[in-house]
Amino acid sequence: MEENRAIIKTNKVAGENMSRKRKQKKQRFLLIVTSVFILLLVLMVKSISGNSKQDLDSSQSSQDDINEQKEQSQSTNNNEISEIKVSPNICTTNTGAVINLNNFKVEAINKSGKKEELNNNILFSTDSDLLEIVNNTITVSDKALTADTATVTVNYKEYNSDITIKIFNDLASTIDENKVVTNPDSYDMVVNKSRNIPSSYIPDDLVPLDDIPKSLQNPEVNQLRKVAYDALKELFAAAKEEQSFDLYARSGYRSYNTQVSLYSSYVSNHGQEAADKFSARPGQSEHQTGLAMDITCPTMNYQLDTTFGDKEEGKWIAENAHKFGFIVRYPKGKEEITGYQYEPWHLRYVGPSLAEEIYKSQLTLEEYFEQFEQFEQ
């Protein structure tokens, strides 16, 4: 029994020793674990704060970079050319003119709006056959007509700007002190009661009207200048094709002498005052230019009178002649300006650009030149 107890006691003491050792082991383990944990925690905090500082630093520096880049690009952008401008960019001039290119100012405008005049490396060019650019000058062709326009392109590096050259042959510079026009050969010339054609003037490019219907047999009046004849052929062909109209040429070119006898016969039959309203005095007839044609048609019984304006043919002519370079020269309501009664049958070739402007504006030839001259001043 004693032994058992002793054994039990020993066992009890041994048991107490064991439990203390285990406890100490456990405490040591906990201490290590805690230390490791704390160490890890410290390391983590350190690393996070380090990173975030680094992040902060790097984000700050990248922000600085952006700002710097922005400033740099802004300063380059501001100095960068956004466009070039040329002045004047519209230039009105006359046929045959020579224009010095130094008359035009070319400026570079940078992105901040600053202007700088350019003097070197500027190239002037044109695609127009009305202009020739050589040795710093533009020469306007002798073929250019009032209302024609041509473009000159100004190039500097990759930039370009345009100059519009407008042709306008003012009336004052095409008449002499005897009221005789100095440009009877020009398609845009103006003859009227105060502007005479030289009595000796005969166009040198008259052609017979071979390929269009004619109502008279007189070979003289069955002629026109080549350009007017070609245009009239196209006009008649279009009338036939679009509307099945049969248009006839009645009276085209008339010499000075023909007009002398025509006018004097009108005067003896109707008196001078009446004759002046429907017939031109010699030297004042558009028919002497070879650019005018009186037209008629079967529904007019091949005659000329104001009812042509009410016929389908006459209406079509009024709306379409300009497409072929013709104008109805003596319109209704403009008798005071033109000096002649309404003549819906009398067509005058002036070239397509001027014909279109006159058609669009509904002005007479006289008014067109006058308003342009007023506008120029």
Ligand SMILES: [Zn+2]
């Ligand atoms: Zn006529």
